[in-house]
Structure formats: structure tokens, C-alpha cells
Amino acid sequence: MKRVIISGVAVEIPQASITNDELVESFNLWVDAENPRRAEQGLEPLAKSDAAFIEYASGVKNRHVIEREGILDPTRMSPRIPVRPDDVISVEAEFGVASAKKALDHAGLRPGDIDLVICAASHHQRPYPAIAIEMQHALGTKGAGFDMGLGCSSAAAGLHVAAALVRAGAHRRVLVVTPEIITGHLNFRDRQTHFIFGDASTTMVVEALEEGETRAGRFEVLDTRSWTQFSNNIRTNLGYLSRNAQEDPYMIDMDGNMIRQVGNKVFKEVTVAGHRFIVDFLGEHGLRPDDIRRFWLHQANARMNAMILKLSFGREIGHDRAPMVLERLGNTAAAGAIVALSENHADMKAGDFGLLCAFGAGYSIGGALLKMM
Ligand code: COA
16 A cells, blocks of 8 residues: 655635625625515515624635626626637636646646546536546646545545545546536525635645655645535535426526525534544544644634534634634635645644545535645
8 A cells, every 4th residue: 555645735716706795785786676576476575684694604704706797796696607619628627727737836746747637526517528537638637537526525535535546556646626616506696605605726636655755845644534424404406307397498497406505504413523523533543633733624614613623622722723714715615625725734844733624515524634744
């Protein structure tokens, strides 16, 4: 069995951004236009959204998005992403390639050094050809590519698979690419979820160490873990069969087919499961939370992370130990924990342990125990 390292990690964040105030203003304009129509039909009026609630309940102040104007237009409330011809790189592959190129630079590698691309994301733009194969083609990497998804745990699950393949010798160097264009699937007319997500792309380079080799400043992947348990509390029903339930299968009706979640149930259930996962996974390695220099947790909710850490440590834990990026980026689905990792490891010393832990739809949790070389 080979030893495995993360030799490169990088992030691509879109330039455009939206504050809570801007998002709430467009939502409330839509509610003002919608409520008279609802009154005519004898329906209950819709409640308005509130920027102070959003910041208090989630910790999100701002999010970066692939396209801003369409989201903020109260007559549209969805990003405007034009269809591209088949001979032009698709939007998701382009986003992934941007972070992949930076990660290759970070690792000091060329595309030809890579023999597998995994596109591990919560949404894929299409079923086939796989987005990973399009990225393989655009980058010029060798070998193979495939797509995989596990909600917000996708990148951690991708690392789980990549590390196992590299450890076993099946592949030499793998890119785990997580291009999350989650605003494309978000219902900006749903008060419960319209504020949660933002777009980001991340890439990790996973490779084998040669016998006796060390790579200062890089992480050894000591172990990875995945855990799942079925829940409907975060769900999307959008899929290729969606159209077949419709009267006219040639019109796309998105009603009921966008992301929905019972946020407060997810909060409670995943907080407990996340805490147990962390304590048990570390325990298997004879470690306790206090032995870990840094936690890169899923970036869905600041209060939730604080609670998971408090349960695990038995006391409050600050952001130096467990950095947060969601305040400025929102929940970037599976990319979030990798953004936290990418931005918060340069100060770590040789021998320091770090724990990556992402959680989300499924339910699913993915973790990786890392050690700075
Ligand atoms: N503006 C104003 N009020 C809002 C609102 C909004 N945008 N959205 C919900 N509310 C209201 C609710 O209607 C409810 O009102 P009520 O008490 O009169 O019924 C109240 O705020 C509390 O709603 P609740 O859903 O219980 O809020 P919460 O404190 O649980 O926060 C989330 C909501 C989504 C921020 C939070 O539950 C969360 O982050 N959950 C975890 C999500 C997660 O981890 N997902 C997995 C990864 S994607």
C-alpha cells in the first residue's frame, strides 16, 4: 500500500457577489408583486424575508455567484446561463478547470502527470459525457475521468475514493474537482432556502509518495471515512424522469423540483451525527479533538459548526481552530470545506493534525484525517 498526500489544493471564486440586503430586497419585491395575485385566488399571503434573520440564523452575509443580474431581477430570480454549443466547453467544466489549473500549479505538476479526474459535486450539468471527461479533455490529463455525487459531502467522498485508488496503486495522481454552481438549482422564491447558497469551485491533487519520500508543507492523508443515512430533509426531485409526470413532457415545470430542506431538522440531526462522526473517527486513530490543530468543517451554518465543536471538545472553540468562510461566500455545497482547507493551512507546522469533515444531503458525512509533513 502506498502513502497518499494532498499535494495541491486551490479555489476558484466567481467575481460577482450578492449581499443579504440585495437578495432580500429582490425577494420582497417579488412578494409584493405576488401577494395581490394570491389574494385574488384566496391564498395566504407570502411572508417577507429578512437580512437580520439570515445573518443571525446562518452566519451568511454575502455570497459569490456565477451570474448576478438574473438572480436579483424579481421577475426572474434565477441566474441567466446561456446554452453553449456542444463544441464549446460547458459552464461547469470551465469552472472546474479554473480551479484544477491552480491546483496543478500549487502541486508543481503538469496536466500530463494526472491519470484520473473525478468530478465530485452535488450537481452535474448533464449525465453524459461525464463533466470529468470534458475536464480531462480541456486540461490534457491522461487516463480516465468520472463523475460522482454525494450532496455536500461530494468532495470528501471524492477524496475517499481518490485516496483509496492511489493507496492501492490503481492510479498515480488524481484530481478531485468540485465545481459547485448551486445557484443554478436554487429556488430564489423560497424564503427558507433563497439565502443559503453561493457558487465556488475547488480542486485537490491526490498523489502517491515514493518510498522514503517526504513533501514538506503538504498533507499526508492518514485515513478517510464516509457515512450515510437516508433522510428526505434535504431533497431535490429534479431528474430525467421529472418530465414524464407532466401533462406536456416537452415543457419543463420546475415546481417541486428544486432544492428544499427542513433546515431546523437538518440542523439538529446532522449536528449530533457530525459530532459522533468526528469523535468516533478520531478515536479509531487514538486521537481526541484536542489533538487536532485545525478543523475544516462543512460551511452550511456558523451556529451548527460551533455546536458540533462544543459537543466534541466540551467547550467553545474559536475560528483559528475551525475557520469559517461562509460569512463571505455562503454555503458553497461540497466546495465549502475545501475552501476552508485551501485558505487555512499555510501556518500549520510539521506533525500537526487536521480534520476535514463535510456533511449534508443524504444524510452524508465525509471525513479525512490529515497530517502536515
Ligand atoms: N426571513 C425571515 N424569517 C425566516 C426566513 C427568512 N428568510 N426563513 C425562515 N424564517 C422564519 C421561519 O418561518 C420561522 O418562523 P416561525 O418561528 O414564525 O415559524 C423562523 O424563521 C425560524 O425558522 P427555522 O427554519 O426554524 O430557522 P433556523 O433557525 O433553523 O434557521 C437555517 C434556518 C436554514 C439557517 C438552519 O436551519 C440551517 O442552516 N440548517 C442546517 C442546514 C444544513 O446544514 N444543510 C446541510 C448542508 S446543505
